[in-house]
Amino acid sequence: MRVGVVGGGSWGTALAQLLADNGNDVLFWMRHGEAAEAINRTRHNPRYLPEVELGPGVQATTELARIGSECRVVLMVVPSHGLRAVARELGDQLDGGHVLIHGVKGIEPVTYKRMTQILREETCCRKIGVLSGPNLAKEVALRQPSAAVIASHFDEVVQTGRELLWSSSFRVYGSSDVVGVEFAGAVKNVMAIAAGLAQGLGFGMNTMALLVTRGLAEIARLGMAEGARLESFQGLAGIGDLMATCFSPLSRNHRVGERLASGQTLDEIVRSMDQVAEGIKTTRTVHELASELGVYMPITAGVHRILFEAVSPREVLADLMDITRYVYEFAP
Amino acid sequence: MDGELGRIFELERERERIVRTVVEREAARKMAAPGLLELILNDAAFFEIARLEDSGSSELARWRSLYRRLGRMDEEQRRAELLGLLERYAGDVVGNFRPGVYRFATRVVPVGLSLLMRPQLNLDRLLNLSTVRERILVQGEIPLVRQLARRGTLILAPTHLSNLDSIVIGWSLLSNDLPPFTYGAGKNLFFNPLISFFMHNLGAYKVDRRLKFTLYKDVLKAYSQVLLEEGYHSLFFPGGTRSRSGAVENKLKLGLLGTGIAAAIANPERPIFVVPCTLNYHLVLEAETLIDDYLKEQGTSRYIIEDDESSRLSRVLAYARKSLALDASMVIHYGAPMDLWGNRVDPQGVSFDDRGRPVDTRRYLMVGDRLEASPQRDAEYVVELGAKLAAAFHRNTVALSTHLVAYALFSYLRRQRPEVDLYAFVRMPPAEPLALVTVMQESERVRNALLQLADRGRILLGSQVRKGPVEAIVAGALRYFGMYHKRPVMVREGDGIRINDMKLLLYYHNRLADFDLERVLARDLVAALPASTSPLRAASASLDPGFAATPDGVRTARVAGGYADRQPEAGSSEASNSTGGPR
Incomplete structure (x- = not known):
């Protein structure tokens, strides 16, 4: 054929x-x-x-x-x-x-x-x-x-x-589950940037596991608000893809995060890349969509602040680690 | 001229053959797999015994006997049994159309309708249709529908609110030189001998909704398919039954719609076009019974109601005289016709995709290089068509004054008492009349939101709603609400408006409940906030999930429709139907 x-x-x-x-x-x-x-x-x-x-x-x-x-x-x-x-x-x-x-x-x-x-x-x-x-x-x-x-x-x-x-x-x-597979694939690019940031800041596997697990939870929340099925996030397109992107230094989005952590600006990074890092635009879009739908996505909001609101990674991290003082979450 | 109007004029001659075709096809399909017969007969016997259990009918004994013998019967006996049942049910379903009765009805019905609406005899007005024309506005893509009726077979898919729907649709077809349609009518409507006579001879076929077994449903589908593939224009109510809540249909019954695809494969020479159509009443004849039924027990509401207002002649007459006494008391809107895949269709019957390119629809039905049915594929086409139709129903809904004012006041009152559950809420009308200034303010806000939606092509507006001012809209709604229902839904009282019937207020409010009006209204509120508060909003939105439930002020609401844009399964539409509140 x-x-x-x-x-x-x-x-x-x-x-x-x-x-x-x-x-x-x-x-x-x-x-x-x-x-x-x-x-x-x-x-x-x-x-x-x-x-x-x-x-x-x-x-x-x-x-x-x-x-x-x-x-x-x-x-x-x-x-x-x-x-x-x-x-x-x-x-x-x-x-x-x-x-x-x-x-x-x-x-x-x-x-x-x-x-x-x-x-x-x-x-x-x-x-x-x-x-x-x-x-x-x-x-x-x-x-x-x-x-x-x-x-x-x-x-x-x-x-x-x-x-x-x-x-x-x-x-x-x-x-x-078209909706689930598409949302899982798109939103994980945001988490990949976060993973790159974490690695760039010198954190180890605890942090990475925290990020992947809670990242998956917020991806699934958004997807399900749009009609996706939970199983899709537990499969290859969900957790599978998320792990590969977060753990692999091959991922473009991951590299964006790492370079942000090292103090480069978004402009510098984008200008020096020959391929598109989907996660940058996706962060903005997902953040806006989540606020419109009323879906709670703290990690996405944090990446958004670093990329587009000129807040330093350390500051965002501090806020993220502090967040449960204000918001009680049921951890699935 | 009759021939121009469609195949239905041949139905009388063809009906025997159609019944035979249905029986032969279904028999062939059911005999194809060994062992299938026993399952089919067992299923029929099981459901019929369950239904007739307490009736003591002679039928019951017959089914019980079949049930007992089934295991011991050989294949030959089962076939005989199957053929007998197929013949019986196909014969029961089949409709007729007698041109003589049609011609008689075309002369009598308009006169009758005019009489109902203007009881003082006025022969000048009777002899033309103008009285009815002023009362019932028919608008939309009528010329296009008329042209397509000659190019292919039409499926007319209207929203469903009242038992009067089929009568007013019949009238709208007739008065616009559109052909008569065949359609399935609940068997309960055939009990009145006079109505039964007309229905039976004007193309209606009988659907007995008490029969739940597969064999019967298959006969219905086969009948519908044969009619479509042979070119009989057909009317389906895709909502399945009258909307209980009063909301525009969101969940559609796809069974009969699916026969369109099968017909397109069986007869590719004759294209099939789907015409969405909305019926918009200022007042609905059976509103009281329908909303009661909706509130009684959501989800277990009765599928068949036999004792509502439409079964009482005095109510029907009162309705016609009072509710239809004003100009434009209802609007029938014919939406843009589409093909079975939701593509736009031009007057020549050519389909066009969203980018305006012509589409060869036969390609959708090919397996290799042949047209062939493919159950999973075809089922999915129908699901997508259902989503397209639901979107078209919303786009083509005409918001009228009663809907607007009911929506404004119900949602206003609901905001005052969000903690009370809906069932309790509708049982306690406010003790004091609502201040007129509040009524005007709330109605104005809703009107503004509707104008915005209409600008984006997401709803249509009745002329009064479009023109305004809001005082005239409220006065118009008050006039209607005081006119027909047993108790006026609301009345003017001093400087205010007293709400008498919260259930009916909910019912008329529900017509607009599925249009994201709350979102549009909330955006207007946020936009009105001083700019200095916006960083605060952004900050709290990222921290507090509860706050984020208020839609962000910047975004425009997303337009419904498009691939996989269907509602999530779990009844989100149900929730918004009942309260109209934000999720």
Whole structure:
């Protein structure tokens, strides 16, 4: 089967390799002509995961129209802020039979839309799903044992995704809780920044475990306020992804936190990064959404203060540790 | 001309064949898997015995005998039994349509309606429809619906408040050159011989809601599917039953809606269009019974009410004479038609996605390169269509003066006593009349919020509500509220307004309870605070979860609709229906 991968970043590259490993014919779309040309010539993506060799089944292209007309299944892995525009353009070639699966972890600012909602608005497709989980692109590309979740309201989407991606090093679970899987994936990026901060401040595993556990609680609170199911947060897309992001120095969001702890400003950090750290925008969006819904998210509020209200990490930390004096919480 | 109006004019000739098709299809489906028959028959016998247990009906003995013999029957006997039941129920369900009766009714009904509304004989006015036209406004996408009726099969999906709904819809179709529709009517409505005669001959088919077993429901669905795929325009009330609370429907019954997808697969040549439609009454005939039933025991309210106001002719007449005596006393709004996937449809019947691109809807139904049913996929399509319809119901709701004033006063009173539970609350009307100045103030605030919602396309406004001023709206509501109900819901008393009936106030308030009005109102309040308090708000919002329950002033409320935007399962709509308060 010919499968489209839209987005030439690290995750797109790892997925293209995974799909090709499984014997699929992959049409790999990216914006940069030089990168596409280099892949077709050298079998390596010069910009992301250059060490990964892409098999002959992967064909790179810059023509988005080919994806819609040549592939019945499309994996969308562009940064969240770019998804709407790409989907709208791609939508010209899509019909109601296409299966769309995205691997984008974010929530649209202002509208608070999830990525499946954006795909639904920008295309005529209904068979839409989300791929999420503890998937650091580099480790997946190195064929280290990993697993992910595909969630969709349509069994066909889950089934298709599992058949395409399942391999000896990659397990794929199914779910119908789209809201839960999307919220878990997006909001954990906020916790990743917090984890980077904690590490940057020189704290050890106690702090990290505190952060992960209480972070998960507030992610689940928000998700459930939007209709998610609790189980999703206990699975790979929830606690699984959260652990990988918080513990791994490979995570971009984690690095943002570390550098903040070392005293760099957000501006400096953003300017020096070549890939998007989704967690920065997500923090703002999630913080606003939580206040609108009346969901209590103290860690998110703390990260928000550090990123956007120029409060020092130490001060926020002090407030966070003090908070239970004022607010009694039931710790699940 | 009749042919133009649709297949329904052929129903009389075709009904035998339709019944046969239903029986054959269901028989084939049920005989497909071995062992299935026993389950199906057992299910039917079980539910019928439970239902008839205390009735002493002769039916009971028959079902008991079947129940006993079932285990020993061979496949041949079971088939015979199944065929017998299918024939019986398909024959019971099937409706008829007699053009002669239709033509008679088209002449008589408007005259009758005019008579009801203007009892002094005035032949000039009787002979045209203008009297009724002034009373019942029909608005919305009528030309588009008319065009689509020729291109495909229509499913008309109205909100449901009253047993008068089907009559006024019938009238609105007739007076706008729209075709007659076939529709399922509760069997209890067929008990009155006169009504039964008309319903039976005007395309209604019988739905016996007491029958709970699968075989019967399957026959209903098969019948509905055959009608749709053969091009009979059909009317479903997706709310399933009259809204007990008075709120706009949020949870829809999807069963019959689902037959649309099956019909589209069976007959891809004839597209199916869904037309959402809202019925907006200043006063509702059965309001007292409905809200009583709602409050009695939420969740266990009776699905079938046989003894409400609509069964008493004197109440119906009083209602028609009094409530419908004023101009624009009800508004029927036809919303934009959509395809079975919620896509917009143009006059040629072409579907368009949210970005205005044409959509080939057959692609939704393909498995490989063939059109094919896929139960899980199709069920999901129907869930999404249900969400689209619920959103359309809200968008196309027309807020009228009685709704506005009831909403304003009920939520005002509720804010004074938030600690009292709803059931106790509606039993204690305020001892003193509400000061007129308060009534005006509260109504003005709600009107402002409604204007904002209307600007964003989230609700429609009746002409009085739109025009204002608030004094006229309150006066209009008082006039209606004093007109028909046994006791006026509210009356002017000195410098104030006395609330007589809290339950009815709740009922009319509920019409606007699901529109996030509280959120819009709260935002206006916060916006009115001096700017210096905002850091305080931000600080306490991040510390105190309780405070954060007050919506943040900056954000606009999110627009409903879109992928997976359906309500969480656990009855959040229930909660907001009943109190209208913020979560």
